[in-house]
Amino acid sequence: MVFGLRAIALAATVSGVALGAFAQGTAQIAAQGAMSPVSGIELSGFTQAIAEAAASDPALAAFYAARDYRPIWTSADDAPRRAALFSALDVSGMQGLPQAHYDPKALRARFGSVQSERQRGLLEVALSKVFLDYAHDVSHGVLDPHKVLSDIKREPLRADPQARLTAFAASANPALFIRDLAPKMPQYAQLLKAKLDLQAQLGEGGWGARVSAKKLQPGDTGPAVIALRDRLQKMGYLGRSATAVYDANIQKAVQAYQADQGLTPDGVAGAGTLKQINQSPEDRMKSILVALERVRWLNGLDLSGRYVWVNIPDFSVRVVDDGKTTFRSVTVVGQNNSDRRTPEFSDEMERMVINPAWHVPRSIVTKEYLPMMQRNPNAAGQLDLIDSRGRVVPRSAVNFAAYSARNFPFAMKQPPSNRNALGLVKFLFPNKWNIYLHDTPSKSLFKKESRAFSHGCVRVGQPFDLAYVLLGAQSDDPRAEFQRILNSGRETTVPLKQPVPVHLVYFTAWPTPSGHVEYRRDVYGRDATLFTALQRAGVELPGSKG
Incomplete structure (x- = not known):
């Protein structure tokens, strides 16, 4: 069946004008397509086109099969959905999204050229694909961050496309549904x-x-x-x-x-x-466009209640309670070297260690200290040499020249003290990259304007105050409790009764x-x-x- 639709006016604009003429012209097609489930012996051109076009996408195929291939875009009743989608696509570039990728102009042109059920079926699936692309991009970002930069360990949340389409099809207010896809953070x-x-x-x-x-x-x-x-x-x-x-x-x-x-x-x-x-x-503008993308990566994280916010290029750490900053300190972050940059990820702070020993990471032991000890066995004398059974080994008993980075059998540890590289307290959110927040004896670095000096962990300028704030959620006198443990001189782990989310982020533009x-x-x-x-x-x- 062929319908002369080329002359139909197609106007879906930001003001929400529906594709009314198209809807009227396709009412008969929609009705016929809706009566032709895929289980029938003969498939309508519309149904067959949907089945073919959606076959390569399991979510789309399952979505249309579950609704007996009834349309959500191309029937007379679908005008509000079409208007909502085109309104969003027309202004998508304003959100820093790839508007040319969605190509609303070309989609409108396709509406004007529909002359058969098959063409309408292909257009139906094309609209669903564009909707899913847009919904994904505006909700969780255009890029897969860790594929662009290995130092970004963040995995944005991903919505199930079939569930998203099903929810959209059932929505009584499609325009509101699409608006709600964007991040709710006020900074967006x-x-x-x-x-x-x-x-x-x-x-x-x-x-x-x-x-x-x-x-x-x-x-x-x-x-x-x-x-x-x-x-x-x-x-x-x-x-x-x-x-x-x-x-x-x-x-x-x-x-x-x-x-x-x-x-x-x-x-x-x-x-x-x-x-x-x-x-x-x-x-x-580039900074803002990247910041918008980064906020989309955070969409879906629970930023209510209390969390710790470390903005790497701002060299700062904050504690945020119900949207308000209740603690702020300067920080030192990782050096701009391939293996020392502070990564981006989110985790949960579970405990703090007061009077910590520093268990030197293997990479630092072999890359930095082993060459020093090969030149001078007593180099880095503040560090203990530890064997596989946890015993301290005298430097005089080791021929450092006999070892390489591969076969060096010892670990290194610095006992608790004022000179300990971790200072007097560290804040742990266990992760595979061994990144945490900690004190430092190198206080002078906090006075510098640019503070990228660490091996990757985040040094905190006011670590005791941070400890007091965190302990305040579980202690009537957090300062006294912290000082009592500190004065003991013993390494002591203090669990946080309520773990606190930690977000290591990288915003060069932030409101x-x-x-x-x-x-x-x-x-x-x-x-x-x-x-x-x-x-x-x-x-x-x-x-x-x-």
């Missing part, structure tokens, strides 16, 4: 707003000329100061001003900018500050509670790699002048 909406604001600034020409100077400070004058003034104004840090002098207002604006970038807020525009100020809106987005440097270059992967997947960068 805040990042979307920041993206729109940046797009507007790009449309107005960006932030103006770059600042050509090595260093600018109060009292300076000249063209570079004017460029700095103009750029600060366009970025929203400085009110209207015609000054050509680096005055107090410019100094305050620079300080505010530095604070938002995680820089030392000294009010002097040195090389590091100017490098950040000269970042273009496009550069910031404050007020929605103002702060930026950080891409210390490991991960965002640059992820943005390239997003572009390959079809995500577009709104472009204009820098």
Whole structure:
């Protein structure tokens, strides 16, 4: 049966206008298709087309078989679903999703060319595939993170596609169903707003000329100061001003900018500050697009109640209770070397160890300490040499030159002390990468602006205060309890009665509670790699002048 549908108007827009003309033109086809279950001896063209098109996808095949191949997109009653889907696809690029991959324009064109049951059946499955692609991308991310970067150990949650389609088909409000696919974290909406604001600034020409100077400070004058003034104004840090002098207002604006970038807020525009100020809106847009993707990876995690939030490029750790930060400390994270970068993953903190011994990881023993001891047997004398039976072995009894990294038979351990590499407390969330939070005797590193110095674990600037906060959930006097154990000098494990989720994340763009987005440097270059992967997947960068 052939129906002349080429002239049917197809208008499914952001305002929610349904494909009404198409629905009317296909009402007869839908009715006939609905009466032809696959169990019949003769299959309608519509049913056979669905069965064939869905055969390569088990979830789709099972979904349509379970409903006797009745449509959810291409019958007269499906207008609200079509309108909801096209409305979402039309603005998908605004969420940093690959709109060209869904190609709503081509889908509309296919509606206009349907002339048979078979064509309608093929279009029915095509719409379901696009819906599942979009739903997956907006819910849990466009990329498989660990396939892009091995240091990202995170496995985003995945919805069952058949269950998702079944729930959508049964939904009384398809538009609301699709809206609810996106992350509920308030930061997602805040990042979307920041993206729109940046797009507007790009449309107005960006932030103006770059600042050509090595260093600018109060009292300076000249063209570079004017460029700095103009750029600060366009970025929203400085009110209207015609000054050509680096005055107090410019100094305050620079300080505010530095604070938002995680820089030392000294009010002097040195090389590091100017490098950040000269970042273009496009550069910031890349950070936001990657941040949106990273939030989608977190979608489905329970971020209610209490959790620990470690943002690697921010060099910080927070305890968040019911959405509010109740503890914050600076941190030191892993060095930017292939085997020392702090990975990204989520886990649960189960216990803390007060007065910990440091059991040196095998990689550090063989790569760092063994060569030192081969040159000088007494090197790293603060560490004990331990045999397979747990006994301390005198250095004088070992011929270190006889061993290699492969066959070195000893472990190394540092007993509890003020000089212990782990400091006086460590916080454990057991994981295969042997990453945890801990104290450190190297306090001077916390004063540095960029703090990527560790072997991968996260050193905490105020570890005792973190311990007090965590113990506060199970002790009437957490400070006294901690100090009592500390003063004993004995290694003591303290279980947390209620394990606390820990999220090691990597956000170079992150909104404050007020929605103002702060930026950080891409210390490991991960965002640059992820943005390239997003572009390959079809995500577009709104472009204009820098």
